[in-house]
Structures are given as C-alpha cells and as structure tokens.
Amino acid sequence: MEELIQHVINGLNLGAIYALIALGYTMVYGVLQLINFAHSEVYMVGAFAAYYGALRFHLTDNPGWGAFGLTLLIAMVICSALGLCIERFAYRPLRGAPKTNTLITAIGVSLFLQFAGQVVFGADPKLFPEVLRDETLFSFGEIRIQLFDVTILAVALVAMLLLNYFINKTKTGMAIRAVSFSFRSATLMGINVNSIIMVTFIVGSSLAGIGAVLVGLKYPKIQPLMGTLIGLKAFVAAVLGGIGNLPGAIVGGLLMGLCEEMVVAYLSSTYRDALAFGLLIFILLFKPSGIMGQTRVEKV
Amino acid sequence: MSRLNQIMVGASVACMAIAFSFGCTKNSETPAPPAAADNVIKIGQFGSMTGDEATFGQSTDKGVRLAIDARNAAGGIKGKKIVLLTEDDQGKPEEASAVVKKLITQDKVIALLGEVASTRSLAAAPIAQQFKVPMVSPSSTNPKVTQVGDYIFRVCFIDPVQGPIVARFAHDTLKVMKVAILKDLKSDYSLGLSEFFVKKFTELGGKIVAEQTFQAGDSDFKGQLTRIRASAPDAIFIPAYYTEVGLIARQARQLGLKAVLIGGDGWDSPKLFEIGQESVNGSYFSNHYSSESPAPATQDFIKKYKEKFNETPDGLAAAGFDAAQILLNAIASAPELTSAAVRERLAATKDFDGATGKITINADRNADKDIFIVKVDGKALKFVTLLKPTN
Numbered sequence: 001m002e003e004l005i006q007h008v009i010n011g012l013n014l015g016a017i018y019a020l021i022a023l024g025y026t027m028v029y030g031v032l033q034l035i036n037f038a039h040s041e042v043y044m045v046g047a048f049a050a051y052y053g054a055l056r057f058h059l060t061d062n063p064g065w066g067a068f069g070l071t072l073l074i075a076m077v078i079c080s081a082l083g084l085c086i087e088r089f090a091y092r093p094l095r096g097a098p099k100t101n102t103l104i105t106a107i108g109v110s111l112f113l114q115f116a117g118q119v120v121f122g123a124d125p126k127l128f129p130e131v132l133r134d135e136t137l138f139s140f141g142e143i144r145i146q147l148f149d150v151t152i153l154a155v156a157l158v159a160m161l162l163l164n165y166f167i168n169k170t171k172t173g174m175a176i177r178a179v180s181f182s183f184r185s186a187t188l189m190g191i192n193v194n195s196i197i198m199v200t201f202i203v204g205s206s207l208a209g210i211g212a213v214l215v216g217l218k219y220p221k222i223q224p225l226m227g228t229l230i231g232l233k234a235f236v237a238a239v240l241g242g243i244g245n246l247p248g249a250i251v252g253g254l255l256m257g258l259c260e261e262m263v264v265a266y267l268s269s270t271y272r273d274a275l276a277f278g279l280l281i282f283i284l285l286f287k288p289s290g291i292m293g294q295t296r297v298e299k300v
Numbered sequence: 301m302s303r304l305n306q307i308m309v310g311a312s313v314a315c316m317a318i319a320f321s322f323g324c325t326k327n328s329e330t331p332a333p334p335a336a337a338d339n340v341i342k343i344g345q346f347g348s349m350t351g352d353e354a355t356f357g358q359s360t361d362k363g364v365r366l367a368i369d370a371r372n373a374a375g376g377i378k379g380k381k382i383v384l385l386t387e388d389d390q391g392k393p394e395e396a397s398a399v400v401k402k403l404i405t406q407d408k409v410i411a412l413l414g415e416v417a418s419t420r421s422l423a424a425a426p427i428a429q430q431f432k433v434p435m436v437s438p439s440s441t442n443p444k445v446t447q448v449g450d451y452i453f454r455v456c457f458i459d460p461v462q463g464p465i466v467a468r469f470a471h472d473t474l475k476v477m478k479v480a481i482l483k484d485l486k487s488d489y490s491l492g493l494s495e496f497f498v499k500k501f502t503e504l505g506g507k508i509v510a511e512q513t514f515q516a517g518d519s520d521f522k523g524q525l526t527r528i529r530a531s532a533p534d535a536i537f538i539p540a541y542y543t544e545v546g547l548i549a550r551q552a553r554q555l556g557l558k559a560v561l562i563g564g565d566g567w568d569s570p571k572l573f574e575i576g577q578e579s580v581n582g583s584y585f586s587n588h589y590s591s592e593s594p595a596p597a598t599q600d601f602i603k604k605y606k607e608k609f610n611e612t613p614d615g616l617a618a619a620g621f622d623a624a625q626i627l628l629n630a631i632a633s634a635p636e637l638t639s640a641a642v643r644e645r646l647a648a649t650k651d652f653d654g655a656t657g658k659i660t661i662n663a664d665r666n667a668d669k670d671i672f673i674v675k676v677d678g679k680a681l682k683f684v685t686l687l688k689p690t691n
Contacts (some may be wrong), residue, residue: 003526006526010526011523019607103691125352138555142529144555223352264524268513269518269523272515272517
C-alpha cells in the first residue's frame, strides 16, 4: 500500500512538470490555433538562461528562496524575449498564410533552436546550479514528499488559476478572448491584435521559463535537446486534456505523469513513451476534443 | 520555346558538361595518396567529445594526445610524424559509424582508436573490419566488440570478467546478500555487465531481489527506485554511465534508500560526484585503474598527465594512453607501414607495462588484466583492492 501511494506521489510530481509546460502550449493554441512547437525549445533556452545567470551572479553561493526567485526572474525574462522574437520574426510574417505554413515554420524554429543550442551552449550536458536545496518535507513510514515536488505542483496550479483569472476577469484577458474568437472582428472593436498576441507569447514563454528552472532543480542535467521529449509529452498532455483549455492542461499533465509512473513501476520502462502516445490515440478515438475540451464553446 | 530560351538552355547544359568533365579529371588526376607514402602517419580517433558521456571522449583524447605528443617529441616513428585525426561522434552510434567511414575512406588512416562506450564501438567495428583497418578500443568492455573480426582489439578487460569480479567483491567483501539491479535497456554495456554480474552473484548464493530497467536519456527513475525500495535490498547494482548514475543516486537517497550502490567502469568521471554529490559517497565500482596504484608506470603517467593538463587523470584517460602506446609500438615495430602489418604487431602485444597495469593481448584480441575496485570518497576515488580475474 505504501508503495502504491509513493508511486502515486511520484506520478503526480512527474505530471506536474508536464502540466506546467502544457499550459504554455494550450495558451498559444487557444489564441492562434497554432501548435507552437518551438515552446519546448523556449523551455530549453530558459534552463540555460538560468544556468548562466546563476553562475554570473554567483547565486549558488547562498542558495535559498532569494536566489531561487532571481533565477526564476532571469529565466522568465529571457524566455519572454525569445518568445517575442519567435513571434515577431517567424509567425507574424505568416499571419495571413494557411495554418499548415505556420505549423511547418514552428517545427523549423524548433529544430533551428535545438541545433543552434548545440553550437552555442555545447552538446555536453551541464549541471544545473543548486539555487535552492531540496529537502524532505514530509515522511510517513516509507512515503516521502520532497520540497521541489510540492513546489512544482503548487506552481502549476497557481499558474493555472492566475491564468484563468487573467483570461476571464481582466480587460486584456477579454481582448485575448476576442482575438481568439476572430482577428478581424477584434480589430474592428479597436483591439490591437499584434500586441495582444505578443502578450500571449510573453505569458506562455514565461511559463516555459518557470518550468525550466523547476525541472532543472529537480533533474539537474540540462542539455540542448532536453526540450524535445518533455515538450512532446507536454503537448500530448495538452491535447489529452483538450487543447486550448487551461484546466485541461493540468488534468492531461497529471494523467500522463500517473500513467507513465504506473507503467514504469508495474510493467517496464520500455513502454513508457509508447504508453504516452498510445494513450493519446485512445482518448482521441473516444473524445476527439480531449478530456475537458469543448468544441469551440469557450477557449482561452 | 523562344530562340533566346533555347540558347540559354543550351549554354547551361554546356556549362554543366564542362563542369562535370572538370570534376572528373580532377578526381582521376589526384587520387588520395596512401597513408604510408606521406611524410606523416595518420591515426584516426573517434569518441564522444560532446554528448551525455562527454568526459569519456575528452579524457580518452587527453590520454591519447599525451602518448602521441611524447612520441613525436622523441622523433616520431621511422622519421615520420604521427598525426592524430579526432572526430566527435556526439555519443551517438550512427555518428560513430559515419565518422569512422570518413576517417578510413577520406583521411586514409592507418589505424583507429576508439570508442569507450560498447554500443558505439560495436557500430564502428564492422566498418573497420570491412576495410581491414585495425581498431583499438581503449575501454569498451562488452565481449561482442572484438568478436566482430580479427582487426578489432581492446586494451581493457571484458564484462564476463568484470561482472563476476564485482559480484564476488559484493558477496565476499561487502557481505551483501540481497541485490537489486537497475540497468539501461539501450546499452550493450549495461545489459552485458548486469547479465554476468547476476550469473556469478546467484552462483555465490546471493539473491537478486529486483531487476528494473531504464533507458539512456531518462531523468526520472523514481518509479523503478520505489519498486526497488519495496524489495529492501542491501545493495543496488547500477551498470550504467555516470550521468544517469548521478541522477539515480540522488533520487534513491531522496526516497530514503540507504542501500550501498555498486557499479562498473562506466561510473568513472569527474562529473559523477558533481551530479550525484553526497548521494554517491561511499559507493563502490570496478575500474581500469586507480590513481593510488603504486605501480611505477601508473605513477609516471599521472605525473606527465598532471604536468600537461593540470588535473588528475581518470581511468579512461589512462586507458586511452595505453591504447595509443600499444598502437604506436605496433606501428613502430611493423616491418612496413600498412594496416595489415600493424594488425599483426598489435596481436603480438605481450606484457606491455601500461598505466592501467600489465597488458597482454590474448587470442580473442582482449587484454588480460587485473581489475581495480575503488570507492567514491567526495571528489576522490579511493583504492580499495586489486582483483585477479579468476573464476
């Protein structure tokens, strides 16, 4: 029993990471109907920004919440800047073009960043600086809960709630919803579509930055291809939950994490990735819009 | 088609034809000279200079360069300078076969040095064998590597020797009875080593209480470790490379696993402690060498290495140094500078006094050697014992 509970905890922790990154995918998709494949590379750059930032400002000298906050800030700023650049130079010129063109561009940007990352940062893995020390918060018999695990889950949930509030209750949020509904009508209503899309990318990319720091602390090995698989799985999580739906991203992420953990624990790690994608196909067979997805009723 | 268009097309066809014929003449006039005809002797090296096992390639390269630079400083071989051509395979088997093909067909190297990881040696070996270019692996331990053919050599022990020795050490010295295994499904090294360990350990009366797997590149091992924890092992045997070992050790300790961790030569890297930190402290693994070995050849190597690179060499640097030395000796003693002649001399290597101990190449083109057991003690690796490969 204790073992099962520990597996559930492990699974939720893994799922929280997927959920956090899935939020970024869902956010951009909700507004642009664009699967921003470059999101996983923004996440990777965030990890390296945090790495170089923490080394530059000697944040590892006195690890704690202050150093952690500063690292988070660095990653968020750099990720937002990168997200903006990608939007401005890769997606905006194609705004009127068919969706497939933008999708292919997204894949191109993603590959470009992966391999540019190998040139700029070097292909060997780096050790993520320990700006915050992990500790066991709670242990009951064999069951253990770590500080980072709780932090990641909490950050994912808080981010989801804040985003929900932002989208549904603020003026900018209303504008985002309007743009998501129709570019043209939004323009007629006096909304600056370009700046609204920029806001979307800033928010989405900052989330990738937060995710990068949290995951970097938990699995302190970062390398330029680190975003690929985790990004793909987060994307699957977003689709599972219903892409464009914020709570759906959380549900999808946690579900993925739990299923993977159970597969690794009771079957074999060989089937870990097969399961992730099998699950996607299975759910989409029965519910094509995802678990919480609604067909164009309300989007981000 | 207008007249102008016809002229344009005609002109471009003519241009193509001229360019093509130039291309042909150029090729037929200057065939690449064979290695021996040059004033240099070219040796090819392939290794993981970048990637997840980057320190393997970098350390090996330093050891190899130390040996070659020393030989060049002493006048080279038969008046010729030795040139080392190093290619990075990024830790990927498909890259390893690509760069080896390039080294053989384009650069016309007389012999090859590499790789550390068995999976990548196995990817390259068939190509070396096909072109009949001798390949010396400094530290690939999977038995299949040298079974590829008579041009493939290694200067280290093999896993059917290493696995049982670690098993015997765990059983006799550490007195552990219940061992859990966590192995990498994608790695020939990991699968081979765990197989030979398990066989010997159960023979000795020990019990394997759990056998879990992961895949290279994973970063979450908590599922497997939670299963292992439930089986309450005295020790966990992790035949894997240092990056994963570091992460596994951390997560094991987070889950409250106190079992001693045991591994093989894939653990040897300065990054092991950097990634694993205090979680890897007190672990044991088998290795090609120990910097605390009193053997004069070892101490002499360490002194020269420190002078040149200002750091203590790891086992892979020592193995790289030995592989290069043995290859250079074979080239120097070969009657003529051909790959076939070098192969003959490599096969005849006997009682070479290397940095990793006495090396004799046996009939299977493997080295008969003693195996070191070291203990992780902070950033240092403490010598524990030296075991002879008896069964």
